[in-house]
Structure formats: C-alpha cells, structure tokens
Amino acid sequence: MPTSSASLLREAVWRASPWPTPSSKQVSIMSCWNGATLLRPMSAPRLPFTPTALILDQLGAWEKVNAASEELKVFYNRSGKGKALSAPHFGNRLVKARSGYSMVWGERQNLLRVLYQNLKDPSRILTNKNVIDIKHDADAVTAICDDGSSFRGNMMIGADGVFSKTRSKLWELAAPDHQDLVNHDRNCLIADYNCLFGIAQDISSILTPGDVDTSYNSGRCAVTIAAEGGKVYWFAQERLSHTHTLGNFPRYTDEDAEAFVARNGDIVLRPGPSGLRLADIWKKTVSSRLVAIEEGKFKLWHWGRIACMGDSIHKSTPNLGAGGNAAIETAATLANGITRLADACAASGRHPTQAEIESMLTEYQRSREVRAAAVVGSSGALARAHNLHGPTSRLFVYAALPRLAEFFPELICNITIGAPKLDFLPLPMASLTGTQPFNPAHGDGMRESKIRRMLFALPLFALFVAARVVLNVGPAMDWVVAFRMGGKIDLATGAVPILGSFYRHRGLDGFISTINSFFFPSMYGYDAASRRQIISFLTDGFIFIMIWIFESGRRANRMTPMQWPLVFAFLGQVLGIGALSPLYCFLHYTLSPIENFSALDQRLTSNRRTAAALPALALTYLIPFYLALAALPGAQPGQQQHFLFLWQLYPVWLALTLWGLGTLWRDTAAEDVLRAAPRDVPVMKWYVGVASVLSAGVWVWAWAWGGHGMRGVFVPRGLLLGGRAADLAGFTGDFLRWDEVFALGAHLVWLGYLFGDLARAGMLREGWWRVMGWGAVGVVAAGPGATLGMGWLLREHILATRRHKDALTVESVARLHGEAAGKRS
Known part of the structure; x- marks a missing residue:
C-alpha cells in the first residue's frame, strides 16, 4: 500500500539522522497514512517543491527530486478570452536567486519513491494495513488493523488525509473536554469548487516545456503546465452552486467529467488561430479525474498521545x-x-510520560498552526482570484495583476522563506546563499500587522493633523489679495510690477500669482531672516523629494501610495509641503515593514528613475527656485517671477523630465533583480551626498552670517492661529518656519521609526540611541536636511548589506554555532 509524503518523510528523518532509530531512543512512534492516496494516476497531484527544498536537501534527497521534476520557467496570465492580463514572467530565475533552489513541479509519486529509497530501514514501512480502531490509555496508544494485527507505541501520528480515521478518533476522545473545538472542526472543512485534473499528450507544438498558463474566468478557471515530450499537466475548476461541508461533498463519475468539459471547453489557454482551448486539451487527455476541492483549517491537532498532520489538519x-x-x-x-x-x-533511559508528549505536541501545533493556516488561506484566496469569485478578486485581477507579472513567483517566495528546517541536520550551502534567506520570522502567517504599525505611527498622523490646522493661510488672505491688487513688489532696485500672466490661462495664472504673492515678502527681502530661512528650507526639500523619487521606484513599494510621490509634491505646493510630509511618512511607515526587505531585490530601485533623479530635480526644482530669487545679469527687474511661475508647477515638469531623462539609461532591472541588487546604491550615495553637502552649506550660511542667529532664522515667533503677525511679511515668515518644522520634523521622526525597525530586526548594530544621538548632533551642526540625507543613506546601506537576525545565512550560522559549524554547513 503506498504511503503519503508526510508519513514517509517522518520515516525519512530517521534515515538521515546521526543517531539510531526512535525505538532505541526510548520513544516508539506509529504513523498511519491514507492508503487511497494513489488509487489512480490523477489522484497523485503534482506540486512545486521549492518551499520544502531545504528540508529535502537536508535529507539528501533534493538532487534526485529535482532531477525527476520539471522546471517552471515562464508564467502567463490571461482572461477566459485569451487576453493577456500581465506581461510574461520568467519566475524561476527570481525564485532560484532568492532561495537558492529552482522552482520545480513534480509528481508526488516520484517524491515518495525518492524518500523511500532514502530510508535507512525500509522494513519499518508496513503496507496493506488498514487501521480500524485506536485504543488509548495512560501508558501507550494501540493501533488495531483489520487483519487482526495491532501495534502499541508511545504516540500515534495520523497522516491519513482529508477523511482521517485518526482525526475521527481524536475527536471522539477529546469531545468531553473540548466539545467547542470538536464542533468547530466538524464544520470547518468546505468545498466551494470542483476540479478536473488531467494529463494530456502531444501538445508540444503549442506549449514549450516550463510554460505555466493560467486562465482567469468568472466562476471557472484553468491552468496548464507543459513538460518535456509534449506532455501537459492541467486542471480546470468550476464554482459550485453552493458551499458543501464534510459529509455531503459531491462525488463525480466519468460522465460528470464529460459534462464539465462540455460546459467549460471554450476557456482559452493560448489565443490565436493555432491557440489552445480546454476542449482541445481534453481531446489529447489520457488520464483525468473530477473531484470536489476541500479546504479547511482545523483547530484540534492532537489529544493525549495522538496527533494528526498533513491534509487531516490543514487542507x-x-x-x-x-x-x-x-x-x-x-x-x-x-x-x-x-x-x-x-x-x-x-x-x-526512560520512556516519555503522557504529560511530556502532550507538551511536545502542544508546541508542535503552536509552531505550525499560524503558518499552515496562512498557506490554506493564500491558496484559497488564489482559487477565488482564478475564478473571479467576489468583487475583491475581480479588482485584484483587473487592477493589480497587470502590474504584478511576477505574482505567482512572489507567492511561492512568500511560502518558501518561512519554511522550517530539521534542527538536528546540517544546513546545505545552497540554502544559505540566496538573496532571500530562509527566515522563520517572515513569510505567510508571520506578517507584521499593518493595523499595529498604523497605531504605532499615530504621532506622525498627529503631526499631519496639527500641520493642517497650523498651516492655514486663511487669516492672511486679505493681506495677500491687497498685496496682489497693489500690483507691485518693492525690491532693493526699485518697485516692479507683479506678474499676473505666464501660462496664458486666466484661472491657472490667477491661482499661481496669488500663491506667488504670498511668498514675495520672504523671497524678496521684506524680511531678511525669512529670506535666508526659505532658501535653506527649500534646499532641504531638494533632499527629501529626491528620497521620495527613490522610494517610488523601489520594488518593495509597488502598489502603494509611495509610487506617486509627485502627487504628494503637487498637493504640497497647494497646502504646504509641511502639511503633506507627515502624511507621506505615516503611510510609508505603515506600509513598509522590515519583512518587505527580506529579499535583497525588494530594496532595489528603478535604475532609470534613480539615475535621472538628481538632474531632473536640479532642472525643474532647484535651479528655477534659485533663479526666482535673483535676477540674471542683463535681465529686466522682476523677470525672476517667470522662474517662480515655472517652479510652482515643478511636480508636473519633474514627472516629464524624469521620464525623458530616464530613457537615456538602459533598463537593467531584469538582471539587477537576479545578480546585482546593490547596483543603485553608489548612485544614490553620490546624489544624496551632493545634495546633503549643498544643504549643510546653505544651512550654516543661513544662520551663521547675517546677524540673525539660528533662532532668528529658523524658530517660529508664534502660532499662526489668532493672527499674531502684524503684516503679511510677518505671517509669511512664520508660516514658512512652521512649514519647515512639520516637513523636516516629520521626516526625522519617520527616520527614527525606520531605524527602530532595523533595531528590532537585529540589523542596526550601531544601536538605536547612538544613531539618534548622531542625528541630534547632525541637525544642529549640518541642518535637518543633511541629517535626513545621511540618515537615509545609512539605512540604505544597512538594507543592502545586512540580514535579519533570524535569517539563515553563512554569517548567522557561523555566529550562532561557531565558525566551524558555518564551514561544515
């Protein structure tokens, strides 16, 4: 009788272990498996082995499993009509670079064969044994078989599938003490879909080995996986009319399978005249089976000396x-x-007590339950996405999937990274050298709560609320209108008219002219200290907007508001950048937990966008602003206002210039992701370094020369509320000082939060308090802008060169177990 992969792996553990079999270790274990797992060829599903490649490699079985499997190469996502939903993606390259193992797809029977051949003592596997009853007492547990034989041991493990006899006995024994859990588990297994599995032959002219085609449809879906020799493994699903529960799952005949294809044969897997529909695959199918698809998360995994594993507790x-x-x-x-x-x-030299066994089994469930439930949930969510089941799934498929070509490889990586290891066997070198090290603290089921991060970041949101209240230009609008209606600016060289038209659009010109009028007193010498402050402040803005651009091109920030920094910049031009900066920082921190950087390539930014950032910002932001402050030689008085009109719309010009300049660089993203994740770091160091030097120089100039001092230039004289300023010049000066307090203050607080993440991950070896001390000194000595730039670069360096404290790397193994252990692994 064939075995299940779970029970056979348990036996395989003893084969690879350096010590004798369990019986000689005073612990006797019986495992029960489902003899019906391989009744027919299509009952033996094929599965990607990458998530458990580490375990198989520890057992010495990975090379044989890999050789008996097919590599998944190119992923295609299409609608039921054959329309591409995303660009094709070479997913295996990403998975192998991250994990150290290829993403392969193999038959379960091949896995079982390899594990069986790997056993130290195959005679311990007994076939043709059908367990009909289990007896449990204080000293042992006994399995009784239908041939009259029985087996007594310290504990019994049931890996006997969805309709587990072991689980039924466990429920029976546990009911008096845990009736609520038993009731839950009796009703948690459901089936929303049926599934037709098949193997087809002679389709090599259409599909290339390694191709994975997925067709998303409303209430149905289909997936094909092409193998060598023209063989294609496929499955198609159909949503059931209602949800079925344990005890009333539908059973299907060959006639039902024919009817299934008749209903769904029009699903397109490959478009075009020589394309492929489900009906075409069915004609070449040599083996198939239609079944209901169960899914469930059980809460009761063990009782006394009995435990379950595999599909019997997480399906x-x-x-x-x-x-x-x-x-x-x-x-x-x-x-x-x-x-x-x-x-x-x-x-x-003793046998374990029942209390010791129960304690061990409790820890077993605790350490696996969350991750197992997350895998069930992820797989169920993918099934609903494939079948466009519900508005959330449809929104994802039509809005998000087109921007996520590597969607499925990312799912595999999310499962793989948190995979457990065999604690008593060495770690293979392949598992320690990927760009996304195995880490039990990351992956499915271990994600940090965004709600918790949001609550923790409420001080940043409070800054946003405070900024919206304080940065209110309402009390000054009468002064602004009067100033503009006066029609002139009093410069040192004499009065010049206020420019009222530039873009030849009455509404736009009027709006920008009003904003310009608000800033004229600070820009053109009505308040000399305020003039120095605005020059320093907007030079600092050169840094944090550059950082926003870098973050917008970061892979970890895909599908988040961080991808649209120029929206924040544009709103900042209207409401004050100090009012938008805290909101940006709040959202960024909430959506960017340290787990997002578990893979080195997730830190990577767009090389084109990064390379274009400094010249684009210089051309559209910094230079126009500086030119708006002082007339060019030979220019007419007041013509610098033209540059101020240009500068007010810098987010628009910046977006266009980033795109235009970006085309001058070759897009290296595909190779950077795999082999050169730190490629962008030198560019960012140079760009932010240059901007920080400029910022520090302007900061020192602003307060050290001119007789105003640091307090006179940068510290607000009072709140804007209540109209304490005597005139527009006084109000504008205080507005800009508060604008700087909120903009730079929010970014420095945000940086402190990000360094807190690094500290908790064990990546900030310098110590959080020490770094904060450096920051405080930097703010005084070099200014907030330069401090922000240098602090952000330090974080970038850490993300590019250091790994999470729980990540399995050559360094971490050597650190935990000594240099010799690291080399031996």
Missing part, C-alpha cells in the same frame, strides 16, 4: 500547489519535537 486548494509542501513542513516540525523529546528521555 488547501490545489491552486497554489502548497498542500504537499505544508504536509512535509508539518512532518519536519513534528520530527524536531520528537527529536528533542527523545534526547531528553535517552539521557535517563
């Missing part, structure tokens, strides 16, 4: 190919617990 849909991997992970986690218990018992 997922096939859409993500995660079910078999989850079973292997659960088996490995259980093996770790058994090993620790066996070692403890071996020291005193």
